[in-house]
Amino acid sequence: MATNRRTGDCHLRSFLCPSGHELRVTQRCATDDLGHATDTSFETLLRHEIVRALRNQREEVVIGADTVGPAAGEATLWVLRYSHHHRGTTWFDAKENVVWLCAYARHRSGERGDAFPYFEQLRQASLIRPGGPDYEALHDDRAERFAAVVELEAQSLLTAARADPGVEERRVIGQTQPVGLVVHLVETLEETYVAVFGDTTGVAQLQLLLAALYPDRTMYEWRPEVRLPTRVLDLERGEFCLSIVHD
């Protein structure tokens, strides 16, 4: 029977899962283990069995059943299996909401070239997790995705908020940046409040968002606020708020 399952999309070096997290392959794994260049798209990497297994097994659930090495809370590495011969290890990076394929090797139980001793070597040498270049590529890809959709999605968010004044409308712009928007009407004036999380927002993305919401207004017209008209801010996540008045 055919199922009606939602599926994600490839975008640059990521696979965007419907539940909001991304799948990526570390640059070391892409080059050393899979034999591709560091800038290979996820779509191209999907030719490899283990990357298809990553998509199929981590699209909905970010962790696996068995660990590589000891369980270590948020730092736990998980086994990814494909058939009898292919083994990978994944790590869920909760701060970035990314499942990384950290390493891949063929499984040859008891032999020198087996996957698990190889994973252990990488782990001991601190080479198994993503590093600076991986995060730079991640932030670059997200920035590109954000820039491509921010104008359209910001205007759509504003339209939805205007349709229901006094009610907070929430969206994730560019599948990256959660934004809350409230349009507050005071007689003939319209005040728009924008709230974003300080722990994940980038400076450039905030600037793009503000320009995309009101492209005819200057930055000086945005004012800091201590709360949204509808609720207090989530200070646990460093949420902050700006507003602008509009005729």
Next chain:
Amino acid sequence: MPSLLKSQILPKLEYRAPLMPGGTVGPLVDREQVARFREGLLAPSGVEEPTVVALNLEGRFPSGAALLELVLPLGHAARGRTLGPLAFVLCTEDAGTRDVLRALAETYDLAIFVAPSVDRLSEAEPLGALTATERETLEVLRRLGGRVSVGSFAHATGLEPSAATNRLANVSQKGFVHRVERPRREGLLFVDPRAAAPAEDAADPTSGDFSLPEPIRRDVKALADMQGQEPGALLASAWHEFLDSHKDQLAVDHDQLRAAMKRGDTDELTRFSKRYSKKQAAARAARLTR
């Protein structure tokens, strides 16, 4: 009012090495030459920002007299803060030189550090008249990443806040730790000189923000460092401080963005969006290492 963003900046790291007659390797015995080098190290007015000077003695074998000439005034300046928030790390692979430095620091009550090389500052050993408790305090501070509030130190050690304050104040008074003011509600920060980072290369063309003024680049880095590390309320205050401190530059950017949007210039918008990727990525990778 003290700035949250400025308090986030790590001590500035500067590298210096004494000149040698005819090269960079050999005995260092000329006291007058060493004295000239030392006098040229620092401006008489001292420093305002927390600064760490790494003195590279690798390949150099100073005599006892030359070391005395070099280290005594520097160690006293660090101990007494007479030239501002300065710390000195002497870098030498030679065990004998380290032993002499250890003896000098204890005898003259200096505040200096010694590291095996300039690449291994985080392993530097504090030298001076320190008690076992003070050494332990410095070790905990180093393990915690080199930057603590009284609250985070108390939490990590299980001490009462008043005891944690005393422990940190002791090593700060002896010149081994920088004390950084923050807004009253947030409390003081104590920073280990061994956490110092070299100043960013302003001329790095691979950085998307390299054409921007230094203060905004510095504060973007401070914000990125705070994300996922500092309490959310502090982060929200830092964002407001950032938006207020840089409103003129942000307004210029905003106008450029509006123009790019009007032109439909997607390349420019993408370039702008990637502007700080490198800084954000570096901060994230550093958190992972810690």
